[in-house]
Each structure stands twice: as C-alpha cells, then as structure tokens.
Amino acid sequence: MMEKARAESILRSALELSKSDEIEVCLGGGSYSLTRFANNTIHQNVSEKRNQLSVRSVFGKKSGKAVTNKLDPEGVLSAVRQSETAAAAQPEIPELLPMPGPQQYPVVDAFSPETASLPPGFRAEAVARAVRLCKKNGLQAAGYFSSGYGSLGGYGEVSPLAMANSRGLSAYHSGTEASFSITAMGEGSSGWGQETSWLVSNIDVEKVASVAVEKALLSSKPRQLEPGKYKVILEPAAVAELMAYMAWVGFGALQLQEGRSFMAGKVGQKVFGENISIYDDVYHDLLRGRPFDSEGMPRKRVTIAEKGVLKGPVYDRITASKDQKESTGHGLPVPNTSGPEASSVVLEGFQPVTPEELVKRTDRAILVTRFWYVNVVDPMKVVLTGMTRDGTFLVENGKIACGIRNFRFNQSVIELLSNVEAMSTPVRTGGCVVPGLLVRDFNFSSGTEF
Amino acid sequence: MKELAMLAIDAAKARGAAYADVRLVETRVENLGTKNGKVGSYEASEDMGFGVRVIASGAWGFASSDDMSRESVEKTARAAVETALASSKVKEEELILAPESAHVAKWSTLCETDPFKVPLSQKLEHLFKVDEALRKVKGLTIAECSMGFVREKQLFASTEGSLIEQELVHSGAGMTATAVGGGDVQRRSFPSSEGHSASGGYEVIGRVKLLENAGRIAEEAVALLSADVCPSGKKDVILDGSQLCLQIHESIGHPSELDRVLGTEANYAGTSYLSLDKLGKLRLGSKYVTIVADSTLPGGLATVGFDDEGVPAQKWELVKDGLFVGYLTSRENARACGEQRSRGCMRADGWNRIPLVRMTNIGLAPGTWKLEDLIADTADGLLMETNKSWSIDQMRYNFQFSTEIAWEIKNGKKGRMLKNPNYQGISTEFWNSCDAVCDETHWWPWGIINCGKGQPGQIARMSHGSAPARFRGVNVGVAR
Numbered sequence: 001m002m003e004k005a006r007a008e009s010i011l012r013s014a015l016e017l018s019k020s021d022e023i024e025v026c027l028g029g030g031s032y033s034l035t036r037f038a039n040n041t042i043h044q045n046v047s048e049k050r051n052q053l054s055v056r057s058v059f060g061k062k063s064g065k066a067v068t069n070k071l072d073p074e075g076v077l078s079a080v081r082q083s084e085t086a087a088a089a090q091p092e093i094p095e096l097l098p099m100p101g102p103q104q105y106p107v108v109d110a111f112s113p114e115t116a117s118l119p120p121g122f123r124a125e126a127v128a129r130a131v132r133l134c135k136k137n138g139l140q141a142a143g144y145f146s147s148g149y150g151s152l153g154g155y156g157e158v159s160p161l162a163m164a165n166s167r168g169l170s171a172y173h174s175g176t177e178a179s180f181s182i183t184a185m186g187e188g189s190s191g192w193g194q195e196t197s198w199l200v201s202n203i204d205v206e207k208v209a210s211v212a213v214e215k216a217l218l219s220s221k222p223r224q225l226e227p228g229k230y231k232v233i234l235e236p237a238a239v240a241e242l243m244a245y246m247a248w249v250g251f252g253a254l255q256l257q258e259g260r261s262f263m264a265g266k267v268g269q270k271v272f273g274e275n276i277s278i279y280d281d282v283y284h285d286l287l288r289g290r291p292f293d294s295e296g297m298p299r300k301r302v303t304i305a306e307k308g309v310l311k312g313p314v315y316d317r318i319t320a321s322k323d324q325k326e327s328t329g330h331g332l333p334v335p336n337t338s339g340p341e342a343s344s345v346v347l348e349g350f351q352p353v354t355p356e357e358l359v360k361r362t363d364r365a366i367l368v369t370r371f372w373y374v375n376v377v378d379p380m381k382v383v384l385t386g387m388t389r390d391g392t393f394l395v396e397n398g399k400i401a402c403g404i405r406n407f408r409f410n411q412s413v414i415e416l417l418s419n420v421e422a423m424s425t426p427v428r429t430g431g432c433v434v435p436g437l438l439v440r441d442f443n444f445s446s447g448t449e450f
Numbered sequence: 451m452k453e454l455a456m457l458a459i460d461a462a463k464a465r466g467a468a469y470a471d472v473r474l475v476e477t478r479v480e481n482l483g484t485k486n487g488k489v490g491s492y493e494a495s496e497d498m499g500f501g502v503r504v505i506a507s508g509a510w511g512f513a514s515s516d517d518m519s520r521e522s523v524e525k526t527a528r529a530a531v532e533t534a535l536a537s538s539k540v541k542e543e544e545l546i547l548a549p550e551s552a553h554v555a556k557w558s559t560l561c562e563t564d565p566f567k568v569p570l571s572q573k574l575e576h577l578f579k580v581d582e583a584l585r586k587v588k589g590l591t592i593a594e595c596s597m598g599f600v601r602e603k604q605l606f607a608s609t610e611g612s613l614i615e616q617e618l619v620h621s622g623a624g625m626t627a628t629a630v631g632g633g634d635v636q637r638r639s640f641p642s643s644e645g646h647s648a649s650g651g652y653e654v655i656g657r658v659k660l661l662e663n664a665g666r667i668a669e670e671a672v673a674l675l676s677a678d679v680c681p682s683g684k685k686d687v688i689l690d691g692s693q694l695c696l697q698i699h700e701s702i703g704h705p706s707e708l709d710r711v712l713g714t715e716a717n718y719a720g721t722s723y724l725s726l727d728k729l730g731k732l733r734l735g736s737k738y739v740t741i742v743a744d745s746t747l748p749g750g751l752a753t754v755g756f757d758d759e760g761v762p763a764q765k766w767e768l769v770k771d772g773l774f775v776g777y778l779t780s781r782e783n784a785r786a787c788g789e790q791r792s793r794g795c796m797r798a799d800g801w802n803r804i805p806l807v808r809m810t811n812i813g814l815a816p817g818t819w820k821l822e823d824l825i826a827d828t829a830d831g832l833l834m835e836t837n838k839s840w841s842i843d844q845m846r847y848n849f850q851f852s853t854e855i856a857w858e859i860k861n862g863k864k865g866r867m868l869k870n871p872n873y874q875g876i877s878t879e880f881w882n883s884c885d886a887v888c889d890e891t892h893w894w895p896w897g898i899i900n901c902g903k904g905q906p907g908q909i910a911r912m913s914h915g916s917a918p919a920r921f922r923g924v925n926v927g928v929a930r
C-alpha cells in the first residue's frame with residue numbers, strides 16, 4: 001500500500017468529484033513476494049505490486065459500486081462516474097443506512113520496514129538453510145517464504161487500508177507480514193511446520209524446519225489403526241482450521257438472525273466446557289490487524305463465549321441496528337448477503353502447559369499436526385469433515401510411539417469444545433491465536449492409503 | 451501494448467534472461483446478486499497489469515505490476531531476472547522447456563451478445579423475476595439469485611517469437627433456495643451450487659433456465675425440512691451430473707495434474723495417487739469410464755486458443771475405457787511423463803500470477819443409458835443431486851461428498867425424498883464400481899468457477915461434462 005499522504009490525496013480527489021448524495025472511497029493493495037520451493041529446489045519465485053480503488057456512490061437508498069486499479073485522475077473520475085451510473089440504475093435498498101461519520105481507531109503498530117522490502121536473496125538464503133537440513137536427513141523439502149506489506153490476500157484479493165467518505169470518516173492502516181512454511185517428505189511420510197508474523201525477525205526458519213524434519217522422520221513406516229473414537233492431541237494448526245470454520249458458519253450476527261447459526265436460541269447458555277473462552281480480537285499482540293472494518297467502523301474485541309457460555313455474535317452496522325446494538329466492526333463491503341465475519345479468533349481458558357507436557361501427561365492418544373480439506377457437513381451442529389496430514393502419530397505412555405496412516409474425521413466442534421482436557425500455550429496460526437488441545441472422544445470415521 | 455510487451459522482453463534479455471515471456475492482462479468483471487427481493491450485492495471492476503516470467507541461470511523468476519509506465523515495465527523485468535538469480539541458488543537440476551513453435555495469432559471466445567452491453571436494469575429484472583418465483587413457495591426463508599460476467603483481454607509475447615492476443619468472455623447465473631425451521635437448515639441450488647457458467651456472452655443466461663426451475667427448487671428446499679434422513683450402509687448410487695462434475699474434478703482431475711505428481715504442490719494442494727509408474731498400467735475405473743481433457747470444447751470455461759505459455763489448445767484422453775493413459779502437463783514437466791510437447795494446461799489467474807498446470811475442461815464420455823432405464827434397473831439405491839460439501843485427502847484417495855438432496859430407489863422406482871445425503875470412498879475403488887453412464891442427451895458441461903491452487907493462491911475455471919452414472923455398493927450416510 002502507498003504512503004498515507006498519497007492515499008489521502010487520491011481519496012480526497014475522488015470525494016471532490018462526487019455528484020451523489022453520499023460517497024465512500026477505499027484504497028487497498030501493496031506489494032507481496034513469495035519464494036516457493038519443492039524437491040529441494042526453488043521452483044517458483046514471484047512478486048506483485050498493485051493498488052486498488054473502490055468507490056461506492058449513494059442516491060437516497062440506491063447504492064452502486066465500481067472498482068479499478070487505474071489510479072490516475074482519469075481512472076479515478078471514471079470509477080466515480082461508473083459507481084454513480086450503477087447506483088442510479090438500481091432499485092432502492094430500504095434498509096440501507098446512511099454512511100457513518102468520523103470514528104476513533106486504536107493505533108496498531110504492525111509495520112516493519114525490513115519485512116516490507118525483503119530482497120529475494122534473503123528469502124532464498126533462508127530457504128537454502130531449510131533445504132540443507134532436509135537433505136542432510138534424506139528428505140525432500142517443499143514450502144514457501146513470503147513477505148510484503150499492505151492488504152493483498154492469499155488469492156490476491158484486496159481489502160481497504162485507507163478509507164474516506166463524504167460524512168468525514170477517515171481511516172488508514174498499514175501492516176507487514178512474513179510467513180515461512182515447510183513440508184519435509186520422506187518415503188511414505190511427511191512433517192510440516194509454519195510461522196507467520198508481522199515482523200520477519202520473529203520467524204525462526206531453522207526451528208520450523210527442524211519440527212517438520214523431526215515429524216517426517218518420526219512418522220516413517222506409519223502403522224495403520226482402525227477408525228473410531230480416540231483421545232487426540234490437536235496441535236494449534238489443526239485447532240485453528242476447526243475454529244476458522246466454526247467462526248465462518250456461526251459467529252456472525254446475520255446467520256443468527258436468519259436462524260442458520262448454531263448460536264440460534266443458545267445465547268446466554270453454556271454450550272462448551274467450563275474452560276473454553278473464545279474472542280475475536282484483531283488487537284491480539286500476535287495478530288495486530290487492521291483496526292477498522294470495510295464499513296470504516298472501529299473493530300472491537302468481542303467475547304463470543306466465556307467459560308463455556310455463549311455471549312453473542314459479531315455485528316456489522318445493519319445487523320446491529322436490527323438488534324438495537326452497536327456495530328462491533330466486523331462488516332464486509334456494503335451491500336453484501338453474507339453478513340459480518342469474525343476473522344481474528346482467539347481461543348483460551350485453561351492454564352496452559354507446554355506442547356511437550358501435553359504429550360507427557362497422555363496415556364494413549366492420536367497426535368494431529370494439521371487438518372486438510374476441511375468442509376462443513378452440518379452448520380447447525382458445526383459438524384465438520386476433513387483429513388489429517390503431514391504428521392499423525394500414536395502417543396503411548398507419554399511418548400510418541402509411532403507414525404500412523406491418516407484418518408478422515410467427522411466431528412462436531414461444539415462437542416469437541418465440551419471434551420477438552422488440557423491446553424498448550426496459544427500461538428498464531430491460520431489467522432487465529434489458538435492453543436494445542438487434548439480432547440477425548442474425537443471421531444475418526446475412515447482411513448486412507450497413506 | 452505490444453510495444454510495452456517488447457520493452458519487457460528486451461529488458462529481461464539485456465539482464466541475462468535465457469527465456470522471457472510477458473503477459474499483459476486487462477480484466478473487466480461484473481457481479482450482481484439479489485436476496486429476498488432486494489439487491490444483495492453489486493460490483494463492477496476493471497483491472498490491468500502485466501507480469502514478466504523469466505529463466506536466468508537455469509531457474510525461474512517472476513515479477514508483476516499494475517504500473518504500466520515504461521519505467522515500471524523495465525524495472526519489473528529487471529526484478530524478475532534478479533529473482534531468478536536468487537532462485538538459482540537453490541536448485542537440483544537445470545530447467546529445460548519442451549520445444550514449442552512460435553505462434554503469432556489472435557483468438558476470441560465465440561460471444562453472441564456482449565454481456566457488458568446489456569443494461570444493468572435488464573439483468574436485475576431477470577433476477578427479480580426468478581427471486582419472486584422462488585419466494586412464491588410457502589415456507590421458503592431465503593431466496594438468492596446471482597449473475598456474473600468476466601472479460602479478459604490478454605497479450606502474450608515471448609523471447610521465442612510468439613505474439614498471441616486472446617479475448618475470453620465468461621457468463622453465468624444461478625439461484626439458491628434456503629428453508630430454515632425446527633432447528634434445521636436445508637438448501638437447494640440450481641443448476642449447481644455455483645449456478646452455471648460457460649464461455650460465451652449474455653446468451654448463456656437464457657440457457658440456464660432459472661425461471662423455469664425456480665418453483666421446483668424452492669419446493670424441494672422446503673420439503674427437505676420434513677424429509678427423512680438418508681440411511682447409512684452400502685447402496686447403489688446414481689450420481690446426477692450436478693454432483694458427478696465435482697467427483698470428476700476432485701478424484702480424477704486434480705490427481706492427473708503432473709506438477710502435483712512431481713511434488714511441486716506438496717506443501718499446499720498436495721501430491722497425487724497417479725504416480726508416474728501408474729501411467730498406462732492403472733485400472734483407474736471400470737471399462738465404462740473414459741475421461742477426456744479438451745481445451746477446445748465449445749462453451750467450456752477452460753476453452754482457449756492457447757494456454758498462458760503460448761501452447762495451442764488440445765484434446766486428449768486421461769482415462770480410456772478405465773485405463774489411466776494421460777496427464778495434464780506444461781512445457782517444463784511434459785518430458786517427465788515421456789512426452790515431447792506440452793498439452794497446454796498452463797493457466798494463470800490474472801497478470802499478477804504465474805501460469806500453473808490447471809485442469810482444462812475434463813469430462814466423462816457419455817455412455818448408452820437413459821436415466822429412466824437406469825433407475826428402473828436399480829433395485830436398492832439412491833439418486834443424489836447437487837453438490838453441497840466436498841473433502842478429499844492430499845493424495846486424492848479418500849473423499850467424502852454431501853449432496854443437497856437424494857431420492858430413494860426401491861425396485862426400480864424413484865421414491866421418497868431424503869435429506870443430508872453423503873457418501874465416502876477411495877477414488878480408484880469408486881470409479882471401478884461404475885457400471886453405467888447415461889447418454890449424450892443427459893450430458894451437460896458443468897462449470898466450476900472456484901478451483902483453488904498454488905502459493906500465492908490462484909482461482910481457475912473449467913467445465914466438467916457429465917451425464918448421470920451409477921456406482922455399485924457405495925458407503926452412504928457416513929457422517930451422522
């Protein structure tokens with residue numbers, strides 16, 4: 001994303017061109033580079049630079065939107081006019097709210113100049129160290145090292161970093177991110193590790209690579225176990241995958257208002273175990289995300305559940321007005337059909353122990369490194385299915401006994417969160433901050449060929 | 451445009467690139483949706499930029515930007531070479547591309563009515579009519595309709611002398627009816643859970659027949675709330691094309707991508723059960739299973755003149771009468787499976803991404819059955835329609851799919867409606883249990899618009915032609 005002064009000048013020029021009753025303008029983008037490796041070789045190495053302007057014009061209750069990456073005066077003018085034409089051509093949206101006025105935002109320190117402009121040689125050297133470690137152990141390495149600044153999502157989608165509207169709202173945020181991920185592969189086994197931070201120096205490439213190597217070596221010649229209900233140790237990456245899906249199908253106010261969320265009829269009731277608390281907290285020290293949503297509203301730390309009791313969903317402006325509440329700052333671009341989204345899930349509750357301690361205090365359990373291809377089977381019970389991947393182990397008498405072949409699970413996350421017996425220290429993974437969990441009665445329903 | 455492309459190529463060469471190609475891409479998108487009688491979402495976007503891909507010191511580099519100035523083009527080309535030199539520090543062997551002739555050509559999607567010239571009011575009017583027909587049905591909670599259009603103008607140029615201009619147009623529409631009640635949520639979509647998209651102009655929308663099916667779809671969504679739950683056990687299953695398309699995609703399409711087979715997607719999308727030793731040897735399916743890859747299919751979402759490496763569109767078999775015989779390949783990896791030329795499967799998601807091996811249009815060849823005869827021939831089975839949920843392991847063996855609806859078949863008769871149907875299996879066992887495929891009168895090129903792959907992520911689109919087919923002794927009702 002560009003500097004604040006340039007962003008503000010483009011936004012101002014768009015506001016000045018407006019002929020509509022209200023106008024909202026957003027800028028997003030940045031620069032992102034990713035060095036990818038497989039078979040102990042850097043096989044893809046890419047970078048992109050882009051910015052995007054989005055303009056929403058409103059006449060009365062009619063709203064229209066245009067998006068462009070042409071940021072010269074002609075491009076800006078064309079986007080403003082297109083959004084006005086689109087608004088005029090649309091029927092009224094009776095619920096459309098007036099745009100919000102000026103807001104106050106907490107300052108989030110998430111920009112590291114070093115992380116923003118890491119040269120390709122830096123990433124290649126880090127990858128070389130990880131590859132050497134894998135080769136020394138007779139393994140093949142695959143993974144990536146990425147770095148950049150701004151708001152380019154994993155699929156190139158752009159979210160706003162600078163916003164302004166004709167009612168005086170003005171918001172700006174800039175952040176950096178670096179991420180390293182590695183899969184170490186042996187004959188018939190693999191191990192995986194990943195770290196993501198706003199600060200590249202927080203990423204310990206050697207540590208992540210050693211974890212992947214150790215898992216690959218420990219899981220060679222995996223044993224086949226029968227599917228069934230097992231006690232499991234879910235490492236944080238596995239927990240994050242389940243929590244992100246649960247948030248997606250059930251933490252938003254619109255789903256609740258439409259009766260499509262597991263929360264329906266249960267707010268205020270105890271639905272999880274005593275030691276489970278869930279928050280949406282973009283300000284968590286490990287996350288440091290953008291302090292406003294796509295409506296320009298300040299993001300709040302929201303308690304979804306405390307000590308097992310459901311407290312309520314996250315709100316955008318329209319769902320909040322329906323429930324006579326205030327927006328919690330979780331809105332998507334207006335208008336939308338999917339409602340507000342919780343995207344900074346934090347799970348805590350137990351006195352945390354080290355990950356090693358979680359294994360040590362277990363007689364017999366299956367340890368899961370991560371899940372893969374998770375999908376929703378029943379949104380009302382939050383039943384999910386998916387596969388284990390890259391390091392699935394049998395734990396016996398407080399030690400990893402052997403690697404096992406991968407399983408498919410079909411499991412309600414609500415039930416899972418009632419069966420937690422211990423937690424490790426929460427870490428940042430998959431956009432969440434979650435601990436590893438020791439859970440009883442986890443349902444593995446079938447096996448596979450590896 | 452051509453001048454900028456040449457500037458990039460020359461700048462890359464001057465910095466020492468042994469090979470370079472540049473792609474300039476201009477994309478226009480319009481997406482609109484209605485929900486319960488109102489505009490639910492609307493966005494029109496324009497986007498333009500370029501990407502330079504080079505080989506230097508035997509390794510790949512790529513850089514891209516949306517700053518189209520001469521200065522930026524040269525700077526980006528230099529960055530691509532610098533990146534390739536960094537890549538060359540970590541490599542096991544030299545990179546060699548399979549030979550391809552230089553092509554100077556223009557190619558466009560056959561498009562009768564430019565969808566961007568159709569007024570927004572006309573598009574909304576159509577969707578509101580469908581919306582009204584859906585909401586006429588008592589008990590329906592949410593009616594959602596959508597339409598989407600994409601036009602991509604591409605210019606490809608390479609140091610080998612290729613200069614290819616293409617214009618691709620895709621259009622699509624769909625609807626979803628959701629019923630909520632008694633602590634349950636049920637949904638029906640049409641024609642599939644992603645609607646239907648095809649290459650072509652506004653004429654595609656009329657072929658989707660939303661209005662003609664709205665009443666039935668809404669009634670089924672409401673009826674599902676009080677339907678019996680699909681039983682568990684082994685059943686003979688007839689999969690409608692609206693589910694079979696995704697079964698083909700996940701359990702044959704992805705595993706036949708040669709880059710996955712060779713391990714280059716191991717950290718994310720995964721690898722494949724179709725290892726090189728299986729080519730020409732593995733009985734992937736029964737003799738009724740023939741799978742055709744076809745980048746020339748009229749109306750296909752992956753139909754192009756050339757792929758994003760400048761290789762012409764082709765048509766070939768992946769599975770012939772049950773035998774696994776072909777891969778999806780690129781110029782870089784074709785030789786690994788013993789072929790001299792790329793099959794032309796490299797496609798990139800916009801100017802800011804490199805091309806990856808992507809599925810082209812991949813279809814199940816039609817068989818000889820009529821659906822009514824197939825139902826009459828089934829003693830104890832289920833007819834499953836419209837994909838709802840999907841999951842498959844990273845080597846593509848163990849899959850589990852849910853569909854929106856199923857119908858019980860008892861002694862050759864289609865009987866009661868069943869809710870929450872799902873089935874699970876192992877890819878090769880499943881395709882070997884196929885004993886009947888319906889004929890071309892039932893065949894339809896189902897469009898997939900959200901296939902994810904790569905790091906950073908890319909979305910690709912493709913069509914999977916299929917007619918209903920029967921599979922014996924399938925594990926159903928697995929997630930109760």
Ligand SMILES: [Zn+2]
Binds near residue numbers: 699704900901902
């Ligand atoms: Zn896919």
